[in-house]
Amino acid sequence: MDAFQICHLKTFCSVYIKLTRFGAASEVPALFIEKNVVLRGRVHAVAENGLEVEHIPIYVPLLSRMLDKRNGGVSPMAVRLAGVELTPEGKAWLELHLSPAQMVWLKLVSREDETLHCLVSVSRGPVRSLCVNEEVLRLGLARTVPVFGLQYDSRLYLQLHQRLLRAQVKAEQKGRGMWKEDSLWERTKLAIRENALVRLIWGIFKRL
Numbered sequence: 001m002d003a004f005q006i007c008h009l010k011t012f013c014s015v016y017i018k019l020t021r022f023g024a025a026s027e028v029p030a031l032f033i034e035k036n037v038v039l040r041g042r043v044h045a046v047a048e049n050g051l052e053v054e055h056i057p058i059y060v061p062l063l064s065r066m067l068d069k070r071n072g073g074v075s076p077m078a079v080r081l082a083g084v085e086l087t088p089e090g091k092a093w094l095e096l097h098l099s100p101a102q103m104v105w106l107k108l109v110s111r112e113d114e115t116l117h118c119l120v121s122v123s124r125g126p127v128r129s130l131c132v133n134e135e136v137l138r139l140g141l142a143r144t145v146p147v148f149g150l151q152y153d154s155r156l157y158l159q160l161h162q163r164l165l166r167a168q169v170k171a172e173q174k175g176r177g178m179w180k181e182d183s184l185w186e187r188t189k190l191a192i193r194e195n196a197l198v199r200l201i202w203g204i205f206k207r208l
Contacts, residue, residue: 022055023074025116032108033116036156039106044076046094049086051120052076053104081133082109082117083147083164087178090141098122098132105129109160110149117148119160137167140177144168 022028022039032039041053054076086094098104107119120132136142144164150157172179 021057021074022077025077025111025114028108028111028116030111033111037108039108041077041079041104041106043098043100043102043104045100046091046098047078048091050078050080050115051094051098051104053079053106056103078115079106079120080112080115080117080148081136081142082119083144083160084133084136084142085145086136086142089177090136090139093136093139093141094132104132109147109156112148133164134167137164138170138176140171140175140179143178 028039039055040057041055044052044054046052054074102122105121105123106116107121108116109119110117121129122132124130137144144161146152147157147160150160171177175181
């Protein structure tokens, strides 16, 4: 692909994003996923395995009303946090921090049937953003899993996996969330409770 074609491709992607409103993962062009295009969306709900996000075009010209009437309302898309497996506490954290109607940014990574695997970010001021994937890992509310749809030896997979793994290691080192260690007293009680000799003696005393 020469420079002229690349320029036209970028222009097409830019215009397509601005004018088109996606209501399902299957409507997102494969090229967008391949190029890891970033979409804007509004949180509709927190689902069992991620989010339901309504796609909001970054900019819609004067044709927006006509397009909205033609679309007849757009359904939210199913979005999973790429490379992340949430715990129940992680889902609760999302419900607390990603309120309905909050704007998020979706960096497309892969597609699985009608689900988009993305890096999800929220704005934290005019120049800062927070990657939700990394944050739930840093808090120990999730664990890393293979990034769906990417080859293990691909450059993007290695970059994403290392990025997410670093966040998880921080949680492990600080004992956060699922990595929190029991206190010495709790570990001692558990060891005593599981000791066969102690159980035998306790059983004898109960029969006396």
